[in-house]
Amino acid sequence: MRIEELKTPCYVIDEKQLKKNLSILQKVEKDTGCKILLAQKAFSCFYEYPLIGQYISGTTASGLFEARLGKEEMGKENHVFAPAYKEEDVKELVKICDHMVFNSFSQLEKYKTLCKETSVGIRINPECSTQGDHAIYDPCAKGSRLGVTFAHFKEQFTDEMYDYVDGLHFHTLCEQNADDLAKTLEAVEEKFGSYLYKMKWLNFGGGHHITREDYDIETLEKCISHVRRKYDVQVYVEPGEAVALNAGYLVTTVLDKVENGITTLILDASAACHMPDVLEMPYTPPLRGGLKISDMEDEYGIDKDIEIDFDMDVKEGIWKPAKNGRYRYRLSSYTCLAGDIIGDYQFGREINVGDRLVFEDMAIYSMVKNNTFNGIPLPDIVIMDSDGECKVWKHFGYEDFKGRL
Secondary structure (H helix, E strand, C coil): CCHHHCCCCEEEEEHHHHHHHHHHHHHHHHHHCCEEEEECCCCCCHHHHHHHCCCCCEEEECCHHHHHHHHHHCCCEEEEECCCCCHHHHHHHHHHCCEEEECCHHHHHHHHHHCCCCEEEEEECCCCCCCCCCHHHCCCCCCCCCCECHHHHHHHCCHHHHHCCCEEECCCCCCECHHHHHHHHHHHHHHHHHHHCCCCEEECCCCECCCCCCCCHHHHHHHHHHHHHHHCCEEEECCCHHHHCCCEEEEEEEEEEEECCCEEEEECCCHHHHCCHHHHCCCCCCECCEEEHHHHHHCCCCCCCCCCCEEEECCCCEEEECCCCCEEEEEEECCCCCCCEEEEEEECCCCCCCCEEEEECCCCCCCCCCCCHHHCCCCEEEEECCCCCEEEEECCCHHHHHHCC
16 A cells, blocks of 8 residues: 555654664764663654664653553663652552653652662753743753752762762753754753762753754764763663654645635644644644745745745755746644644645645654544554555544543
8 A cells, every 4th residue: 555545644654764764873872882762752653663673772751651662562771751750650660661760859769769670860950951942842941840950969969879879861952953962061061070970871861853964963972972981971862853753744635625815724634633743832844745834934035925836846856936826725624723723835736625735754743642632533553664565553443532531
């Protein structure tokens, strides 16, 4: 079965792109001696865990269920961090996790006796914000609950804690390049460097867009090698997006056209249900064959209100003025939420009811965050192999909707 034959809506995992990403991550491991772990909060399609486990060192979790999934389906090194733990969860986690990171000294002291067979760490807050416009994802924002600041760390950390605290963990990035890591690492060393000499590991957390085309891998590797050489610690990196970046699609069908000052295409997919980050960040997702209106000015320096359209020149890989006029549409959903709007796009052709549209880069933070608001069905999950052949791995129906209510 090919992608154009699939029932919509559906998520499609592109194994060819997944392998390309994993090869890049594997090379970073080999070049530096670091260990790379899949952050399951971004991508938990465990069908691919055996494949992923061939390239990187394991998984990291945000709680008990993710930790179980990583242990059961990949079975390699397994880490967990949560802002707080329940005692019953800790008793299970220490049986299946190699590392357990605490967000506060109070949680550490509460549960340290349960962690005798698990390597324990503390999450630190280097108070070095590099997020820019995405404040919702900034763990270093003023008043953040995530990580221990240096002022509190030096007050509460004692020499006796070296007996049961093996490492430090920081996570400050989101879809960022290595220059932001280098800046953050300077703050970490300035504030916490003296403690690292007696630690066994340092975890760089996630948010590293390592497999992005313009990512500075050389700087990343320099940061890792510097820390390993200076402090003699194992370095961990926990990317989620980088594992499955551009390795997934959401395939949809146009159900109707509505006119009210702008032509809106109503799809059988939803921002609120199937790609929540579109509304949460917010952002406009890439669309195959469509140009985001917001990109006209931001990326191409063209007034977005001018009467011109653009087509993709496939041979040259660039946008050019279209020959067939101007087709602008707002893409929305068949939920009742008025603000369930995916974005505004331009096309080089008219889009009609029954046409298929393919949203790109939909493997990450989609399946792990979707929901059945309004009784909207969950999209099928499809695996596309390196030859483009597709098979439906999971189909969801009414019982899946009813079973969670």
